[in-house]
Amino acid sequence: MISLVGSPEEYRAKVLGMPQVEKRITGTTLLKRGFAHMFKHGVIMDVTKPEEAQIAEDAGAVAVMVLDKLPYDVRKAGGVARTASLKAVDEILKAVTIPVMAKCRIGHTYEARILEEAGVDMIDESEVLTPADEERHIWKWEFTTPFVNGARDLGEALRRIEEGAAMIRTKGEPGTGNVAEAIKHIKVVNTEIAKIRGLYLSGDTQELIKIAREMRASYELVLETAKLGKLPVVNFAAGGIATPADAAMMMQIGCDGIFVGSGIFKSEDPAERARAIVLATTYWDDPKTVSEAQRMIDERKSMMGMDTRQIELKMQERGANL
Amino acid sequence: MTTLRIGVFGIQGDIEEHVKAVNSAMEQEKLHGETMLVKTPEAVEIVDGVIIPGGESTVIGSLSSINGTLGRLEERIVKGLPVLGTCAGAILLSREAEDRVIGRTRQKLLGVLDATVKRNAFGRQRESFEEAVSIPKLGAEPFPAVFIRAPIISSVGEQVEVLSRVKEGIVAVQQRNILATSFHPELSRDLRFHKYFLSLVLSNK
Numbered sequence: 001m002i003s004l005v006g007s008p009e010e011y012r013a014k015v016l017g018m019p020q021v022e023k024r025i026t027g028t029t030l031l032k033r034g035f036a037h038m039f040k041h042g043v044i045m046d047v048t049k050p051e052e053a054q055i056a057e058d059a060g061a062v063a064v065m066v067l068d069k070l071p072y073d074v075r076k077a078g079g080v081a082r083t084a085s086l087k088a089v090d091e092i093l094k095a096v097t098i099p100v101m102a103k104c105r106i107g108h109t110y111e112a113r114i115l116e117e118a119g120v121d122m123i124d125e126s127e128v129l130t131p132a133d134e135e136r137h138i139w140k141w142e143f144t145t146p147f148v149n150g151a152r153d154l155g156e157a158l159r160r161i162e163e164g165a166a167m168i169r170t171k172g173e174p175g176t177g178n179v180a181e182a183i184k185h186i187k188v189v190n191t192e193i194a195k196i197r198g199l200y201l202s203g204d205t206q207e208l209i210k211i212a213r214e215m216r217a218s219y220e221l222v223l224e225t226a227k228l229g230k231l232p233v234v235n236f237a238a239g240g241i242a243t244p245a246d247a248a249m250m251m252q253i254g255c256d257g258i259f260v261g262s263g264i265f266k267s268e269d270p271a272e273r274a275r276a277i278v279l280a281t282t283y284w285d286d287p288k289t290v291s292e293a294q295r296m297i298d299e300r301k302s303m304m305g306m307d308t309r310q311i312e313l314k315m316q317e318r319g320a321n322l
Numbered sequence: 323m324t325t326l327r328i329g330v331f332g333i334q335g336d337i338e339e340h341v342k343a344v345n346s347a348m349e350q351e352k353l354h355g356e357t358m359l360v361k362t363p364e365a366v367e368i369v370d371g372v373i374i375p376g377g378e379s380t381v382i383g384s385l386s387s388i389n390g391t392l393g394r395l396e397e398r399i400v401k402g403l404p405v406l407g408t409c410a411g412a413i414l415l416s417r418e419a420e421d422r423v424i425g426r427t428r429q430k431l432l433g434v435l436d437a438t439v440k441r442n443a444f445g446r447q448r449e450s451f452e453e454a455v456s457i458p459k460l461g462a463e464p465f466p467a468v469f470i471r472a473p474i475i476s477s478v479g480e481q482v483e484v485l486s487r488v489k490e491g492i493v494a495v496q497q498r499n500i501l502a503t504s505f506h507p508e509l510s511r512d513l514r515f516h517k518y519f520l521s522l523v524l525s526n527k
Contacts, residue, residue: 024451037336062378121447144448
């Protein structure tokens with residue numbers, strides 16, 4: 001009952017009729033997009049070592065995301081940021097029972113192949129790492145492992161889905177502890193969807209085609225999004241979320257779930273904060289529970305945070321025009 | 323006319339897909355009813371049947387026990403409230419859970435289904451699969467089953483009826499008012515499982 005528009009299976013079904021499912025098949029769009037649906041209303045936490053993964057799992061994370069350095073430290077370290085050590089990935093795969101994701105560089109097909117080989121459950125083609133291909137993203141349809149990609153607007157989201165992304169997240173501005181950019185990105189996407197939904201309901205096909213051209217996305221995906229009134233894949237918030245109130249706010253403006261990067265393990269109260277953010281995400285529609293969650297943390301222990309207007313490296317701009 | 327009120331456990335997971343599947347099934351069966359999310363003990367009181375979706379069983383279990391929702395649900399299921407648990411939902415219903423990697427888990431369970439489940443029994447996400455399975459109770463036509471990091475039901479008590487198997491073992495069971503599947507009927511276009519669940523709810527009213 002989920003949308004498969006834009007996938008090779010959908011195309012094959014249209015041209016050749018539905019394939020008869022007689023034997024076991026893996027790596028289908030339904031399995032990839034469906035997997036992302038299982039994370040909804042949950043929190044995915046960035047971790048760099050097994051001890052952190054264990055804290056995340058005990059706190060109620062629905063998955064962990066492995067990277068070599070937390071985005072905040074990537075910013076400070078400079079240089080080229082690559083995918084995490086396979087040793088760390090292997091250890092974390094063994095340490096927790098929840099799904100394990102890992103980041104690879106934009107366009108770096110072979111870092112992704114290596115992560116797939118290692119057995120990670122989902123790959124994040126991420127702007128937090130240094131892009132490896134300035135011209136194109138990974139062609140994700142060829143993988144059995146599903147991918148998640150970041151997006152700042154609807155066109156970017158649909159272009160990533162067209163390349164095979166099974167899940168979308170906002171880019172925000174990673175490693176800043178500042179939620180403002182993530183809020184901006186989700187609002188842009190929501191406003192654009194509301195606009196094409198209106199055009200669809202009024203039957204203005206010509207304008208929808210024009211918008212598809214402007215977005216450099218297929219008309220098929222623009223039309224499906226307009227019909228559904230939401231993206232055809234799960235859409236999470238990411239980039240700068242640091243407190244339970246941040247998480248609840250993102251859920252309230254229509255995200256399906258939350259990624260927390262530096263916000264937890266760059267704070268001084270990671271275990272408590274992780275539990276509090278999970279609680280606020282689940283019960284975001286109940287201000288009483290969210291304030292209980294907010295009470296579990298101490299603002300003096302939150303990560304320092306940065307004003308996104310004053311930082312030099314805008315990670316969100318990486319790969320955005322592709 | 324009977325009005326059905328179906329609750330979908332609204333803590334975490336693919337909640338909306340079950341809501342959609344139940345609404346479509348009710349429409350096709352010309353049943354009068356509504357769906358609602360269940361996140362509080364008060365909500366448990368007023369539903370005629372509950373669905374526990376797929377997601378992370380550890381998360382759904384611990385977050386629903388904080389405010390007493392899980393405990394209240396257990397009491398109602400024991401007294402006969404119809405329940406359908408898919409994937410993570412099936413794990414939560416069972417008496418005991420073990421993990422392929424770490425062995426027996428310490429997670430919170432409802433424990434109302436006399437069965438042991440093995441989590442992530444088929445492997446990781448790259449081993450997730452689609453397969454048409456035979457479920458005689460739903461008719462001769464095979465059911466398009468979607469297995470995502472799925473558990474397997476490794477042993478069942480005498481009260482439990484096995485509804486479906488794959489080569490590795492049991493993937494769907496019924497114990498009177500309790501239905502559990504390792505796969506996700508809410509993700510395929512086949513609504514027979516949801517219709518069967520609605521028939522249990524209807525006969526319990």
